[in-house]
Amino acid sequence: MKNQIKFAFHVLFHPADAYWDMKREKRGSLPFCLLLLLLQFVTMVIEEYCVGFIFDTSVGQTADILFLFATAIAPIFLFALANLAITTFLEGEGNFKDIFMMACYSLTPAILIRVVNTVLTNVMSLDEKTYITMLSTLSLLWVLLLLFVGIMEVHNYSMSRTVASAVLTIVSMVIILFLLLMFLDMVSRIFGFGYSIFQEMQTRM
Amino acid sequence: MNRLLKRLICIPLAALCLFTMLSFSVSAEGEDGRRFVVSNGVSDSYTYSKVNGSRKVVASPNTYLPEFVVDSASLGVELVNPSHITAKDDTLYIVNTGKNNIIITDQNFKVIKVLDGFMLNGEMQTFSAPQGCFITNNGLLYIADTENQRIVVLSQDFELVQIINTPKSDVLAKDFVFKPQKIVVDTSDRIFVVADGVYEGIMQFYGDGSFIGFVGSIPVTANPVEIIWKKLLTKEQTSKMQQFVPVSYTNIFLDSEEFMYTVSLSTTLANPIRRLNPGGADVLIRNALVGTTVAGDQIGKTSQFVAICADENNIYYAADSVRNRIFVYDEDGNLLSVFGGSFQGRVGTYKHISSLLLFGDNLIVVDSQASIITSLYPTEYMETIKAGLNTYRTGKYEESHKYWTQVYALNSNFDLAYSKIGMIEIRNKNYEKAMEYFLLANDQENYSTAYTKYRTIWYTENLSYIITAILVVVVAIVVINVWRKKRVKK
Structure with missing residues (x-):
């Protein structure tokens, strides 16, 4: 466990090295990745409940745990799926497990900074909002950087190929979301159609 | 004996009559032109509250309730499409558009005089669908004689003082038709006129009737996306698009500080309620504490304001013609209450509000389509809000x-x-x-402001503890390190 945590921090500061080791020398573990994903969800819940009143953007609103769960977990799977689909065509070396683990490890800065930010929102006033925005921007950039380096190392890509696959990954994520929404819409329509037939039958017979 | 019998019959009969009258919503008909009503107590007032950054309708207790109504029957004079009401001291002036006259009443709506016209060169001149009037402190009566395309100024004895006809100016089109609708006059005798079909702003005249120009022009704001579309589309297509016409003013009110409260038909871009200084700049404070903006209803169709009035504490009342509701705002732009509603047959609902007036404590609402004037009294709740605002304003915290x-x-x-x-x-x-x-x-x-102060005090009070704690931690770390090194040496 101690080694695992050490490795997660290793990812933070030496992503290229760490992701190479993860793929080629079997460092890092899937259970720990799942733990990270869980931590992502847990810190989001903590943030929702413990954020200082001054910085609360959902004053008077009830928290939706299921929605939080989805926003914590779904993007990672979506990314892994889209990236796998793209890199299969672009001669990537990583399999689904590699990509998934890479994505999970990339969440570490977001998790850490979220905890720090939640504490800070309770002591800071609106005048010091800049620090909090700065930190959250930092966490976003860090995560994106880790993902970028991750794609490069896991698939053993050159820089230009990484850029191309990153862009294509984003595009395919959008396409997957679109298809998913369309599918859901269609299912609900089919269900509605069936239901109206049922209603018709019920009232006529 | 006979008398006693009469009394015995009459008293219960009278009581019965009174009882039946009271049990209807409209009670005894006064001789003074008012018909008192018994409010049903159903609250239709509401405000907006900030929830999750957006606004939510929150029901509130009644703020204004109908006290009495005035109509043709109670006045004894035919009231048809009244479009304006104004007051000076205890005298009320009702512009009776449909009957081309001005009804002058006392504070109890007892008719004193019906003003049909005035004498000009020995000939009787009448009004034609007048829509507005204003009475100055020295008693001059200004009448916007709309269909006659003129402004008539009458003295206290209703003798003609002056007629202002269609102004001639380079800034006006040659075929300009002057249809004054609402009019106010400030103490330096400048005349401000809201006229039909004028988009440039409020027309401004000198006391002698010469035209100065426009004030309070509403800037035209064009949406950049629309500009690009206009460049791309053909002439036929653009002609079908909505044009960037500035909005026109619908009503005007001169407050006690000689500033003009104005309302205009709103687009989503312009501010529908403005307070203009004599130079025509909008000085309305839009600094609401809680998430409300001075724009009427914030959900659904945009409110279109047609009437406004304000009290000496800058609490202002604006009437929306879309839903026939009256919005009350305080000086800072906080929404205090919304009440009224479209006509449902009961008193306190309106077909088309054309004028508002604060008379004593009461709010007088003129409904031009129903030809009814309703007087509303503030409830205890509203009185308390007003008192709270006024004492806060004057520093009696x-x-x-x-x-x-x-x-x-x-x-x-x-x-x-x-x-x-x-x-x-x-x-x-x-x-x-x-x-x-x-x-x-x-x-x-504001929580943040209070918190910053609170935090500073907390620091200064607990500084000794904080410093002690830090010192203890530092000393502990040093001691542990020394101890460890010693152990390693051993």
Whole structure:
């Protein structure tokens, strides 16, 4: 466990090295990745409940745990799926497990900074909002950087190929979301159609 | 004996009559032109509250309730499409558009005079669908004689003083048709006129009737996307698009500080309610504590304001013609209440509000389509809000605190009450208390202010402990390190 945590921090500061080791020398573990994903969800819940009143953007609103769960977990799977689909065509070396683990490890800065930010929102006033925005921007950039380096190392890509696959990954994520929404819409329509037939039958017979 | 019998029959009969009259919503018909009504007590007032950054409708206790109505029957004079009401001291002037006259009544709506016209060169001149009038402090009566395309100025004895006809100016089109609708005159005798079909702003005249120009022109704001579309599309297509015409003013009110409250038909871009200084600049404060904006209803169709009035404490009332509701705002732009509604056959609902007037404590609402004038009285709740605002405004914070406490006792959903108490607590340097109230009001900005103060005090009070704690930690680390090194050596 101690080694695992050490490795997660290793990812933070030496992503290229760490992701190479993860793929080629079997460092890092899937259970720990799942733990990270869980931590992502847990810190989001903590943030929702413990954020200082001054910085609360959902004053008077009830928290939706299921929605939080989805926003914590779904993007990672979506990314892994889209990236796998793209890199299969672009001669990537990583399999689904590699990509998934890479994505999970990339969440570490977001998790850490979220905890720090939640504490800070309770002591800071609106005048010091800049620090909090700065930190959250930092966490976003860090995560994106880790993902970028991750794609490069896991698939053993050159820089230009990484850029191309990153862009294509984003595009395919959008396409997957679109298809998913369309599918859901269609299912609900089919269900509605069936239901109206049922209603018709019920009232006529 | 006979007399006694009569009395025995008459008294219960009279009581019965009275009882039946009271049980209807409209009670005894006064001789003074008023018909008192018994309000049903159903609240249709509401405000908006900030929830999750957006606005939510929150029901509130009644703020204004109908006290009496005035119509043709109660006045004894035919009232058809009245479009304006104004007052000076105890005299009321009702512009009776449909009958081309001005009805002058006392404070009880007892008709004193019906003004049909005036004498010009020995000939009787009549009005034609007048839509507005204004009475100055020295008693001059200005009448917007709309269909005759002129403004008529009459003296106290209703003798003609002056007629202002269609102005001639380079800024006006050659075929300009002057249809004055609403009119106000300031103490330096400048005349401000809202005229039909004028988009440039409010027309301004000198006291002698010469045209000065326009004030309060509403800037035309074009959406950049639309400009690009206009470049791309053909002429036929653009002609079908909505044009960037500036909005036109619909009503005007001169307040006690000689500033003009104006309302205009709103697009989503322009501010529908403005307060113009004599130079024509909008000086309305839009600094609401809690998430309300001075724009009427914030959900659904945009409100279109057609009437406005204000009291000496800058609490203003604006009537929306889309839903026939009256919006009450305070000086800072906080929404105090919304009430009224489209006509449902009961008193307190309107077909088309054309004019508002504060007369004593009452709010007088002129409904031009139903030809009914309704007088509303403020409820205890509204009186308390007003008292709270006025005492706060004049710096009597202790008193104000008392009133606001009463307000939230009457309506615990009214964010402004908590916010105001919070402000008072900040003044009293009770920052922790202030934070509590701002929390209740969902007022993050002011909470932050109070919190900053509270934090500073907390630091200074506990500085000794904080420094001691830091010292203890540092010493402990040093000691542990030394101890470890010793152990390693051993």
